Amino acid sequence: MNDEARAEEISRHAIADDEEVPKGALSVRKTDQAGRGVFAAKPLQAGMLLNVSHVLLFPADEYQEHGRHTQLDNYTYIWSKGKDGSTMALALGLGSLFNHSYESPNVSYTFDRAKETIRYTLMKNVDAETELCISYGSGKMWWEAKDESQTTREDSAERDWMEGFATISS
Numbered sequence: 713m714n715d716e717a718r719a720e721e722i723s724r725h726a727i728a729d730d731e732e733v734p735k736g737a738l739s740v741r742k743t744d745q746a747g748r749g750v751f752a753a754k755p756l757q758a759g760m761l762l763n764v765s766h767v768l769l770f771p772a773d774e775y776q777e778h779g780r781h782t783q784l785d786n787y788t789y790i791w792s793k794g795k796d797g798s799t800m801a802l803a804l805g806l807g808s809l810f811n812h813s814y815e816s817p818n819v820s821y822t823f824d825r826a827k828e829t830i831r832y833t834l835m836k837n838v839d840a841e842t843e844l845c846i847s848y849g850s851g852k853m854w855w856e857a858k859d860e861s862q863t864t865r866e867d868s869a870e871r872d873w874m875e876g877f878a879t880i881s882s
């Protein structure tokens with residue numbers, strides 16, 4: 713194989729490796745109780761790569777001082793933990809719109825730290841109109857707090873939700 717053919721082969725694999733479901737396969741719409749959510753627009757097979765979201769990273773000190781007091785705190789993932797706090801990541805695009813399933817998440821996600829992306833993969837075969845949800849972790853979620861000023865994501869049991877190793881078994 714000459715160099716040109718090899719380069720072509722490599723790039724073909726690179727693209728294939730990142731091939732997401734076609735855009736029309738997913739839709740974003742309002743749910744009854746959780747704001748917007750991501751839905752299958754047609755039947756989808758387990759193993760499909762749903763989305764690769766690039767992330768915007770917030771250094772620990774900036775997030776601690778500003779981000780956590782804003783709407784961002786409903787959306788950010790813990791990207792990495794350091795001794796002075798966690799670097800937080802906002803998924804740019806669809807990744808920010810997956811809701812939490814208490815009972816049966818059908819989407820898993822992994823962090824690609826080298827590429828600064830989060831990859832969302834379907835774990836189960838689903839029918840059209842199924843909501844696609846990840847797991848934010850176990851325990852009480854921050855939006856369930858009776859007095860929101862008393863419960864933050866920091867002390868909620870879900871705090872482990874967005875560490876990026878959530879390979880969830882079905």
Ligand SMILES: C[S@@+](CC[C@H](N)C(=O)[O-])C[C@H]1O[C@@H](n2cnc3c(N)ncnc32)[C@H](O)[C@@H]1O
Nearest residue numbers: 745746747748786787808809810811812813855
């Ligand atoms: C990462 S965002 C998901 C997208 C969000 N629904 C929206 O419309 O922008 C997380 C927020 O969605 C809501 N949410 C996610 N899962 C939920 C659930 N199972 N029940 C109620 N609210 C949920 C909460 O308000 C949470 O702070």
